Amino acid sequence: MKLLVAISQTPETTARIAFKDGGTAFDPTGVNFIMNPYDEWYSLVRALELKEEKGGTVTVIHCGPVANEVTIRKALAIGADDAIRVDMEPDSAYAVAQQIAAHATTAGYDIIFTGKETIDYNGSLVAGMVAGLLNLPFISHASKMVFSGDKAIVTRDIEGGTEEIEVAVPFVISASKGMAEQRIPNMRGIMSAKTKPLQILAPVAAESLAKHVEFRVPPAKTAVKMVDPANMDELVRLLHEEAKVI
Amino acid sequence: MIMVFAETQDGKIKRSALESVYYGSKVAAAQGTTCAALVLGQVEDGGKLGAYGANEVWQVNDAKLASFDSQTYAEVIAKVAADKQANVIILPDSSNGKSLTGLVAVKLKAGVLSGVNKLPEWKDGKLYVERALFSGKAFASCRIDSSNAVLSIAGNTLKPVAEGSEVAVTSLTVDVPDAKTKVLSVNRSVGIVPLPEAEVVVSAGRGMKDPSNWGIVEDLASVLGATTACSRPVADSGWRPHHEHVGQTGIAIRPNLYIAIGISGAIQHLAGVNSSKVIVVINKDPEAPFFKAADYGVVGDLFEVVPRLTEAIKKLKSAGH
Numbered sequence: 001m002k003l004l005v006a007i008s009q010t011p012e013t014t015a016r017i018a019f020k021d022g023g024t025a026f027d028p029t030g031v032n033f034i035m036n037p038y039d040e041w042y043s044l045v046r047a048l049e050l051k052e053e054k055g056g057t058v059t060v061i062h063c064g065p066v067a068n069e070v071t072i073r074k075a076l077a078i079g080a081d082d083a084i085r086v087d088m089e090p091d092s093a094y095a096v097a098q099q100i101a102a103h104a105t106t107a108g109y110d111i112i113f114t115g116k117e118t119i120d121y122n123g124s125l126v127a128g129m130v131a132g133l134l135n136l137p138f139i140s141h142a143s144k145m146v147f148s149g150d151k152a153i154v155t156r157d158i159e160g161g162t163e164e165i166e167v168a169v170p171f172v173i174s175a176s177k178g179m180a181e182q183r184i185p186n187m188r189g190i191m192s193a194k195t196k197p198l199q200i201l202a203p204v205a206a207e208s209l210a211k212h213v214e215f216r217v218p219p220a221k222t223a224v225k226m227v228d229p230a231n232m233d234e235l236v237r238l239l240h241e242e243a244k245v246i
Numbered sequence: 247m248i249m250v251f252a253e254t255q256d257g258k259i260k261r262s263a264l265e266s267v268y269y270g271s272k273v274a275a276a277q278g279t280t281c282a283a284l285v286l287g288q289v290e291d292g293g294k295l296g297a298y299g300a301n302e303v304w305q306v307n308d309a310k311l312a313s314f315d316s317q318t319y320a321e322v323i324a325k326v327a328a329d330k331q332a333n334v335i336i337l338p339d340s341s342n343g344k345s346l347t348g349l350v351a352v353k354l355k356a357g358v359l360s361g362v363n364k365l366p367e368w369k370d371g372k373l374y375v376e377r378a379l380f381s382g383k384a385f386a387s388c389r390i391d392s393s394n395a396v397l398s399i400a401g402n403t404l405k406p407v408a409e410g411s412e413v414a415v416t417s418l419t420v421d422v423p424d425a426k427t428k429v430l431s432v433n434r435s436v437g438i439v440p441l442p443e444a445e446v447v448v449s450a451g452r453g454m455k456d457p458s459n460w461g462i463v464e465d466l467a468s469v470l471g472a473t474t475a476c477s478r479p480v481a482d483s484g485w486r487p488h489h490e491h492v493g494q495t496g497i498a499i500r501p502n503l504y505i506a507i508g509i510s511g512a513i514q515h516l517a518g519v520n521s522s523k524v525i526v527v528i529n530k531d532p533e534a535p536f537f538k539a540a541d542y543g544v545v546g547d548l549f550e551v552v553p554r555l556t557e558a559i560k561k562l563k564s565a566g567h
């Protein structure tokens with residue numbers, strides 16, 4: 001199977017989020033960047049497992065500047081065979097999706113994987129856009145995928161439960177928790193990643209159509225009001241009269 | 247004109263659809279135009295969308311829409327939107343909504359913003375709207391740079407109010423493509439409000455010690471009409487179903503009231519719940535990090551505090567509130 005995994009780079013889950021230039025740009029000072037967890041733990045690892053089961057190749061694609069190559073090398077260390085970096089600032093979901101689709105349109109992938117969302121922009125848009133541009137079936141928020149003959153049986157998270165869906169390749173899938181278990185790269189993987197092929201592509205002309213103009217952090221929470229554990233009538237009164245939520 | 251995709255489930259309008267339509271009607275009012283709701287497949291109660299602000303309700307009732315396929319649904323939504331020249335297309339930011347939003351935007355070549363949490367504004371003829379990002383640790387004002395826009399609405403953005411009256415459902419004929427995916431089964435717990443739509447959520451963590459202790463959590467949820475949730479280790483150890491897991495790796499929610507019981511308040515847990523309007527934390531450890539994110543805190547043993555809270559709420563409810 002020929003598998004493509006789109007990976008993105010995000011601030012670490014515990015990073016302090018701040019903005020600069022009058023709130024128009026993310027402030028990376030002191031922030032550690034990681035591979036987006038949904039891409040790394042679930043989507044990439046499920047692709048690698050599938051390659052181990054069925055043979056084939058796993059290619060990772062990343063849209064971003066040269067500084068992000070550490071993230072690409074990590075994906076190669078975990079086990080991807082080769083990588084593509086589209087040299088650009090990933091400034092919107094649509095711009096990224098157009099690059100992935102432009103590469104994939106002639107490459108003949110069986111499955112294109114993404115994470116269910118990135119933990120920075122929380123957009124959940126790229127996978128659907130790629131599917132739309134390539135006119136491929138799309139299953140989002142998949143927590144499990146098994147093969148039965150040439151058909152994949154995918155479990156998708158829905159409100160309050162799951163749905164099982166049958167689909168034949170080629171298709172686009174976005175992965176949520178459950179698809180696979182995180183893999184830690186070993187020394188051999190890290191060494192071999194250094195020499196695995198990394199192709200740099202110039203971006204195709206792309207539009208954005210939507211822009212994040214100004215960022216801000218939410219106002220600090222007012223101090224917590226402590227309530228005596230013996231007096232739950234008081235908590236109920238506060239929730240009813242002050243907060244007006246019950 | 248504004249078009250809203252109104253989600254249905256088992257032939258009935260979903261609660262989230264009332265909110266999407268109500269939101270659409272407010273956008274339409276601001277733009278001096280009308281709002282239409284589109285329902286796909288069979289529906290019994292489509293007319294009630296009129297009460298929540300739809301001037302028209304359109305239905306495409308084709309057997310091919312009986313189960314969900316993202317491409318098929320997106321194709322029909324895009325066709326109707328293009329045909330009717332809708333300039334703002336609104337979807338819910340639900341599971342199906344998340345499957346559709348990117349597809350619909352690409353098909354219409356429209357600028358798109360997902361999970362928006364306020365009504366849009368127009369400056370110099372361009373649509374601006376706000377959304378949360380970094381798992382609720384930041385907000386952004388965003389702009390659409392195309393003549394039409396696709397927006398998906400985060401749950402609990404507006405409280406839908408029935409301000410109008412029912413309208414007749416108009417049937418539309420659309421050429422529906424064949425689905426390339428097939429839904430084999432749907433496993434959904436019935437009779438509960440799904441977490442992303444819940445106004446009150448009662449959530450419990452490892453402090454519960456054992457899954458057999460969940461009765462007190464369920465009792466509290468039941469007097470409040472709340473949906474139950476849990477922390478990640480609780481779902482990972484199979485104490486509670488996976489779909490109850492909230493946080494960075496679970497689902498993100500924004501109820502009016504979130505009650506956290508025996509949850510420490512790790513940053514990855516907060517990422518999924520910190521947009522809640524009011525947070526109550528019950529924890530025996532006064533140093534638990536969750537208190538920093540809470541509006542009301544109770545330091546105490548949950549096994550005593552929770553039943554006491556349930557009784558106090560019963561008292562309030564029996565007093566007629």
Ligand SMILES: Cc1cc2nc3c(=O)[nH]c(=O)nc-3n(C[C@H](O)[C@H](O)[C@H](O)COP(=O)(O)OP(=O)(O)OC[C@H]3O[C@@H](n4cnc5c(N)ncnc54)[C@H](O)[C@@H]3O)c2cc1C
Nearest residue numbers: 451452453477478493494495496508509510512514530548
């Ligand atoms: C990348 C990443 C992603 C993650 N994603 C998520 C996520 O999506 N959601 C999530 O929840 N976690 C997530 N986690 C895990 C998170 O870091 C915490 O480990 C987890 O939230 C802790 O769960 P807990 O609060 O239930 O358990 P604990 O941290 O063990 O806390 C239990 C709490 O119960 C209290 N307690 C114990 N007994 C009692 C009693 N009798 N009465 C009152 N209080 C009592 C204790 O004081 C303690 O504060 C993630 C971690 C990582 C690294």
